[in-house]
Amino acid sequence: MRNKNQYKEPLIHITKKPSIEWWKAALIRAASIVFALILCAFFIVLVTDLNPFEVYGAMIKGTFGTERKVWVSLQNTAILLCISIAVTPAFKMKFWNLGAEGQVLAGGLCTAACMICLGDKMPTSLLFIVMIASSIIAGIIWAVIPAFFKSRWDTNETLFTLMMNYVAMQLTSYFIIIWENPKGSSHVGIINSSSRVGWMPTIFGQKYMLNIIIVFAITIIMFVYLKYSKQGYEISVVGESVNTAKYIGINVKKIIVRTAALSGAICGLAGFLLVSGTNHTITPSTAGGQGFTAVMVSWLAKFNPLMMILVSFLIVFLEKGSGEIASTFRLNESIADIMTGIILFCIIGCEFFLNYKINFRKKSKEVK
Amino acid sequence: MSNIPAIELKNITKSFGSVIANNNINLSVFKGEILSILGENGSGKTTLMNMISGIYYPDSGHILINGEEVVIRSPKDAFDYKIGMIHQHFKLVDVFSATENIILGLNDSEKYNIKESSIKVKNLADKYGFDIDPDKKIYQMSVSEKQTVEILKVLYKGADILILDEPTAVLTPQETDKLFKVIRKMRDDGKSIIIITHKLHEVLSLSDRVSVLRKGEYIGTVKTSETNESELTEMMVGKKIELNIKREDPVDPTLRLEVKNLTCLDTEGVVKLNNVSFEVNSGEILGIAGIAGSGQRELLESIAGLQVLNEGEILYHNPKTGKIDNLRDKTPIQIRDLGVRLSFVPEDRLGMGLVGNMDIIDNMMLRSYKKGKSFFLNKKNPKQLAELIVEKLEVVTPGVSYPVRKLSGGNVQKVLVGREIASSPTLLMAAYPVRGLDINSSYMIYDLLNQQKESGVAVVFVGEDLDVLIELCDRIIVIGGGKITGVVNGKEATKEEIGYLMTKTD
Numbered sequence: 001m002r003n004k005n006q007y008k009e010p011l012i013h014i015t016k017k018p019s020i021e022w023w024k025a026a027l028i029r030a031a032s033i034v035f036a037l038i039l040c041a042f043f044i045v046l047v048t049d050l051n052p053f054e055v056y057g058a059m060i061k062g063t064f065g066t067e068r069k070v071w072v073s074l075q076n077t078a079i080l081l082c083i084s085i086a087v088t089p090a091f092k093m094k095f096w097n098l099g100a101e102g103q104v105l106a107g108g109l110c111t112a113a114c115m116i117c118l119g120d121k122m123p124t125s126l127l128f129i130v131m132i133a134s135s136i137i138a139g140i141i142w143a144v145i146p147a148f149f150k151s152r153w154d155t156n157e158t159l160f161t162l163m164m165n166y167v168a169m170q171l172t173s174y175f176i177i178i179w180e181n182p183k184g185s186s187h188v189g190i191i192n193s194s195s196r197v198g199w200m201p202t203i204f205g206q207k208y209m210l211n212i213i214i215v216f217a218i219t220i221i222m223f224v225y226l227k228y229s230k231q232g233y234e235i236s237v238v239g240e241s242v243n244t245a246k247y248i249g250i251n252v253k254k255i256i257v258r259t260a261a262l263s264g265a266i267c268g269l270a271g272f273l274l275v276s277g278t279n280h281t282i283t284p285s286t287a288g289g290q291g292f293t294a295v296m297v298s299w300l301a302k303f304n305p306l307m308m309i310l311v312s313f314l315i316v317f318l319e320k321g322s323g324e325i326a327s328t329f330r331l332n333e334s335i336a337d338i339m340t341g342i343i344l345f346c347i348i349g350c351e352f353f354l355n356y357k358i359n360f361r362k363k364s365k366e367v368k
Numbered sequence: 369m370s371n372i373p374a375i376e377l378k379n380i381t382k383s384f385g386s387v388i389a390n391n392n393i394n395l396s397v398f399k400g401e402i403l404s405i406l407g408e409n410g411s412g413k414t415t416l417m418n419m420i421s422g423i424y425y426p427d428s429g430h431i432l433i434n435g436e437e438v439v440i441r442s443p444k445d446a447f448d449y450k451i452g453m454i455h456q457h458f459k460l461v462d463v464f465s466a467t468e469n470i471i472l473g474l475n476d477s478e479k480y481n482i483k484e485s486s487i488k489v490k491n492l493a494d495k496y497g498f499d500i501d502p503d504k505k506i507y508q509m510s511v512s513e514k515q516t517v518e519i520l521k522v523l524y525k526g527a528d529i530l531i532l533d534e535p536t537a538v539l540t541p542q543e544t545d546k547l548f549k550v551i552r553k554m555r556d557d558g559k560s561i562i563i564i565t566h567k568l569h570e571v572l573s574l575s576d577r578v579s580v581l582r583k584g585e586y587i588g589t590v591k592t593s594e595t596n597e598s599e600l601t602e603m604m605v606g607k608k609i610e611l612n613i614k615r616e617d618p619v620d621p622t623l624r625l626e627v628k629n630l631t632c633l634d635t636e637g638v639v640k641l642n643n644v645s646f647e648v649n650s651g652e653i654l655g656i657a658g659i660a661g662s663g664q665r666e667l668l669e670s671i672a673g674l675q676v677l678n679e680g681e682i683l684y685h686n687p688k689t690g691k692i693d694n695l696r697d698k699t700p701i702q703i704r705d706l707g708v709r710l711s712f713v714p715e716d717r718l719g720m721g722l723v724g725n726m727d728i729i730d731n732m733m734l735r736s737y738k739k740g741k742s743f744f745l746n747k748k749n750p751k752q753l754a755e756l757i758v759e760k761l762e763v764v765t766p767g768v769s770y771p772v773r774k775l776s777g778g779n780v781q782k783v784l785v786g787r788e789i790a791s792s793p794t795l796l797m798a799a800y801p802v803r804g805l806d807i808n809s810s811y812m813i814y815d816l817l818n819q820q821k822e823s824g825v826a827v828v829f830v831g832e833d834l835d836v837l838i839e840l841c842d843r844i845i846v847i848g849g850g851k852i853t854g855v856v857n858g859k860e861a862t863k864e865e866i867g868y869l870m871t872k873t874d
Contacts, residue, residue, distance in 0.1 A: 228744050233737055236726070243720040246674060247712070248734045249700030 025354055032350035036343040043342065048331065055325055062324025063317050073316055075208040078215040079274060080312040083287075083294035085215075085222045085305055086266035091295075092226065092303050093239040093259050095147065099161025101291030102168035103142040103264045105284070107135035107271025109172050112282040115191045115198035115275070116179055127198055132272055139268020140261045142168060147260030151253035165291070169284045176282065190280050200277035211277040218266065223305040235259055267291075300348065318343060372435040374399045374560040375420065375451070375529050380429035382415055389415040393429070393586045395579050397529070397560045402551065404571040404592075405564050406604055407581035408659075408832070408867075413564045414456075416581070417531050420562075421453035422446035433529075452522030453531040458514050460506045466513075467502040470521045492523055496553050499546075511636060512543040519550070530554065531562045536570060537661065538638065548574050566604075566659050568597050568871040582606050597868065605834055605867040613814050613839040615858070616822060621649035623685050624826035625671070625795055630680035632666050640666040642850040644680070648795070650687065653817060653827040655841030655858065657834065657866050663850035664830045665715060668797050671828075672712045673700045684708050687794055687824075711793035713785055715800050715830075717777075721784045724773030728754045728765065731772055732787055757786035761812065778809035785816055796820050797828040802836070814840055834863045846870055 041052035063073045083100050090097040114131040122130070146160035181189045192198060203209045226232040238245045238255050245252050274286055297315060301307035322336025373396035382390045390412045397403045407413045418424045420431065422443040430437050433449050440446050446453070460469050467486040489502040498516050506514060515535060522530055532551075536544045551574065555561055565571060571578055572592055580587040580603040587603050625648040632641040641663045648654045656664055669675040671682055673695060682695040686707060693706050703710060718724040722731045732750035740746060754768040761782040765775055772780055785801060798817065802810040817840070821827050831837045837844055841858040846869035854869040 230737055230743065230745055233730070233733065233745055236730075237723055237734070240723045240725050241719060243716070244723050244734070247672070247700065247714060247720045249673075249704065251699075251701075 020354065028350055028353050029347070032346045032353075033343070036346035039346065040339050040342050043338070048329070048335065050329060055329070058325045058328045059317070059321025061328075062322075063320040065324075069320070071206060071208050073313075073320055074212055075278060076319075077309075077313045077316045078208070078212045079270060079278065080290050080293060080297060080316060081308055082215045082218060082270040082273060083267060083290050084297040084301070084308045084312055085219055086263050086270060087291075087294050088222065088263075088298045088303050088305060088308070089226065089232075089235055089259050090143075090263040091298055093235045093256065095150070095256060095260060095263075096158045097143065097161050097260065097263050098158055098292070098295065099142060099146065099164045100263075100267050100294055101287045101289070102161070102165035103139040103267030104271040104274065104287040104291055105165075105168040105172055106138035106142045107268030108275040108282055108286050109168070109175060109271070110134040110138040110268070111198075111272045111275040112179075112188065112191060113175070116188075119192050119195070119197040124197065131198060131276060132269070135268045135272035136265045137268070139264040139266070139271065141264070143260045143264025143267065144257060147257045151256040172282060172284045172286075176284070188281050188283070191275075191282075193280070198276055199280060200273075208277070211273050214273065218269075219305050219309060222266075226303075226305070231258070296344075373397055373432070374401075374434060376432040376435075377416075377420070378430040378432065380416065380419060380426045380431070382419060382424060382426050388584050390419075390426075390581075391584050391586075393581070395586075395589070397562055399528075399560055400555055400558045401577065402555050402561045402563060402575045404575035404578045405562060405581065406566060406568075406571055406578055406600060408566065408604060411581040411604075412584040413581055414533060417453060417533060417562065417564060420446065420529075421451055421531060447525060447527075450526060450528040451531070452525060452527030452529070454515070454518045454522060454533065454535060456533045456537065458518055460514060460517060462507040463505060465503050465505050466500060466509075466517045466520070469506060469517055470502075470524050474525065489520060489524065492520060496523070496550050496557070498550060511538045511638065512540075512547070515539070515547070523554075528558075529560045529562070531564070533564045534566075535563065536565065536567065544570070566871055568600055568868075571600065572597070580604055598864065601864050601867040601871070605863040607863075613811075613836065614818060615840060615842070616818070618649065618652040618821070618842055619824070621651050622687070624648055624650045624687070625685070626681075626683040627667075627671070628681040628683065630667070630670055630682070631678045632670060632675055632680075633678055634666075640850050641670070644847070644850070644852055646845050646852065646855070648826045648828055650794070650824050650826045651821055652842040653821050653829050653840060655837040655844035656828065656830040656847060657832075657837050657844050658847035658870055660832065662847045662870075664799065664847060666850075667847070668712065668714070668799055668828070668830065671695065671795075671797065672710065673698050673703045684710075684795070709791065709794045711788035711791055711796045713781075713788050713796075713798040713801050715803075717780050717784050718773060721788075722772050722780065725771055727771055728758065728763075728768045728783055731783060732757075732790075735787060735791055753787070753790055757783060757790070761786050761816075777804045778806055781805060781809065781813065785813060789816060789820060793820070793825055795826045795828070797830075799830040800832060801829070803832070810836075834866050837866070838863065848872055 037056070044050055044052045044055050062069070064070055083104060087097050087100050111131045111134070114127060114134060118127060118130060142164050143161070146155070146157050146164060149155040149160060150157045176188050177186065179188050180186055200207070200210055226235065234250055234255050237248070237250060238252055242252055245255070271286070275282055279286060293315060297308055297311045301311045318340045322340055325331060326333045326336045376396040377393055380390055380393045381388070393412075393416055395403070405413050405416070415424065419426050420440065422440045422445050425441060431440060432438065438449055440449065461472065464472070467482060467489050470489055471485045486502045493500050493502075498520060500513060500516050500520070504513070506517065509517070515538070519530070535547060539547060551561055551563070563575065575592050577589055577591050578595065578600065579589040580600065582604060590599070627647070628645050630641050630644040631639070634640050644663070644667060656667070658664055666675055670677055677696055680696065684693045684695055686693065689707070693708065695703055695708065698706070714720040723734070729747060729750050732753045733745065733747070736750070737745060751768060757763065758765060758768060763775070763779045763782045765779060772783055775783070781801060785798070788796065796817070801813050805813065817827055817829060829837070829841060838858055838861050844856050844858055844861060844866065845852055846854045846856065846866055848870055853872045856865060
């Protein structure tokens with residue numbers, strides 16, 4: 001009877017690792033990517049009979065194949081990075097801003113409105129100031145409404161910000177009908193396509209250069225802001241422990257609203273970059289789901305803005321690459337999606353090995 | 369009453385790491401009997417009950433039900449032996465009705481029929497004299513109604529042995545009377561009832577026998593009819609132990625803090641502080657004794673500007689300017705801006721005093737980061753402070769850039785106390801500053817508090833070890849159920865006296 005109670009050590013059990021050296025962590029992450037590529041190779045051979053190296057080659061070609069492709073990839077990376085940077089301060093505060101999509105769209109809508117309605121009424125420099133200011137303010141409004149309700153009545157910001165996305169989309173659809181060009185097309189078309197008023201200027205002969213520089217600057221500023229400023233410190237404290245924040249006298253409500261406003265402001269700016277600097281038009285899908293992809297980028301980079309440069313580039317690379325293999329090898333788009341899934345799964349899954357150790361039952365005990 | 373106990377524990381021992389929570393405990397409860405288990409905080413009452421109800425498994429010892437040895441490995445096993453526990457913290461689904469909560473998790477051999485169950489619940493409630501509406505949702509219920517649901521849940525499952533963990537802690541006196549009536553009815557119905565408590569008068573009025581635990585040891589069992597308050601107090605607190613903590617006489621004490629008629633209710637409307645008044649002088653250590661949850665936390669948080677008060681004043685006498693400021697309804701920032709140098713070591717170190725995921729340097733900045741006009745943080749001074757504290761207080765850490773979450777309990781506390789003292793306070797409040805610390809770290813904390821006292825700081829020390837309170841503090845106020853039940857002089861007080869005051873509630 002007593003034997004029944006005796007504790008038997010399980011075959012494997014999992015324990016938490018103390019912190020590990022950075023190079024070990026880097027090694028584990030690199031190994032996970034290699035493992036993912038091997039896994040994908042098996043998958044490719046098994047399902048499609050193609051040479052996996054050719055497939056990988058095509059992926060690289062999809063991103064870097066021509067000069068134009070390189071610039072488009074960089075531009076896409078910049079926009080994704082910008083939105084990722086935007087959601088990061090809110091996330092660090094554990095304010096789950098899922099409304100980047102709507103905040104970007106609100107900013108883009110304001111930019112488009114300025115281009116259409118004010119394009120021929122004021123000098124270019126003033127127009128740009130109005131465009132930037134209005135897009136930032138729109139982003140702030142979209143983010144601050146849920147933040148205000150959260151700080152006052154502790155409403156759930158996840159749902160609230162998500163719902164705000166649909167408001168932005170419907171509003172955009174409404175204005176598209178008003179601005180539609182040509183009439184009856186239910187599209188806005190390229191705004192100011194001949195005069196190019198309100199288009200982001202081309203510098204160094206590259207039309208996306210200015211976008212990329214702006215986003216890069218925002219990234220550096222955000223890194224410094226979060227790490228070295230008093231406000232960044234407050235964000236960390238509120239995110240880690242609201243009780244501690246109250247204990248040392250931080251006005252938690254104020255920090256929530258202020259940080260959400262910052263998050264919304266950068267989203268609004270991303271909307272400006274999309275409309276004025278990239279698409280020169282507005283549709284309800286201008287943000288294109290990047291508001292949600294940005295959530296993943298921010299998390300994968302562990303809220304470190306510099307890491308986000310790498311991560312957002314990786315995401316864009318996977319997107320472009322899978323698009324390319326789909327067309328080159330006449331494969332179903334789904335196969336590319338599956339590969340993207342495998343790669344991301346491995347990268348995220350390797351976090352487990354960074355934090356936990358697997359212990360096998362020791363042989364000696366069994367002998368005894 | 370038969371001679372075989374309904375449940376009997378023989379030599380039960382349970383340890384957590386190096387801490388022995390229960391050492392060779394023997395208990396028995398007969399059918400149709402109420403047994404009280406009496407003991408201070410940390411005496412092992414709840415651990416023992418958790419072993420009976422299948423939450424923990426004993427390291428050694430035997431459990432007998434109706435004379436047969438049994439193995440209880442899970443709450444389900446316990447339920448199969450008809451043991452039911454009513455926890456201190458209710459485990460109910462808020463949006464479900466009473467009946468839905470009660471039938472939740474039952475074996476579904478019978479069909480789910482909410483109407484029938486509801487009638488059964490109602491009948492059960494009538495049988496024992498509970499007052500409940502089976503269709504009322506939990507979130508609409510008062511604390512005592514929720515407790516009723518918990519008890520009915522256990523009875524509905526057919527439990528014969530009921531364990532109640534501090535059932536009166538959350539109840540008003542009237543609700544307590546009602547509960548006791550119900551418990552007596554259950555006893556008369558042949559149930560065996562174990563009630564965990566530290567309120568002496570409840571023990572005396574309710575139970576048939578009392579078993580006393582102290583620091584994990586079984587002290588003894590007495591018949592309620594053959595004992596009295598002073599005997600039970602002595603069993604509970606034990607003889608005085610010499611600790612040799614030094615205590616100098618206060619030098620030149622002047623009034624520093626006056627607390628007048630503090631009253632405070634929590635969000636559920638339960639009175640946490642009831643007309644509390646006391647004074648603290650400079651150069652003295654004022655101890656606060658009491659059963660955990662008697663209002664100590666609320667009291668300190670009120671002074672620190674973290675509680676909304678319903679009534680009362682907190683007057684701070686500024687030693688520099690001689691001004692008297694009322695700290696009521698001020699935020700911690702406003703209090704600081706008034707020039708009140710108040711330091712507070714809260715009970716919840718990592719959840720309130722520190723940020724676990726931040727390193728020692730960042731934690732040093734918590735109090736001071738706002739200083740200066742710069743937009744950016746000044747990390748130089750906090751770094752120096754961190755290094756100083758690590759060196760002076762012998763904090764064991766791989767470095768100052770190490771997250772405090774990963775430090776041991778004693779080292780976490782050294783970091784926290786070190787920071788709070790570093791701001792050279794005039795008023796220092798510490799809640800359970802040595803809880804979970806080893807002997808050496810504890811003595812270091814006592815020394816630090818004594819140094820503060822000598823330099824003229826008014827120190828408020830909330831403690832749980834009566835021996836320490838008596839040796840360290842100049843005066844001790846005893847708090848029970850949110851009320852001050854007595855003030856004693858540290859030099860003359862006895863443990864029995866304080867123990868009695870702690871359990872005195874009316």
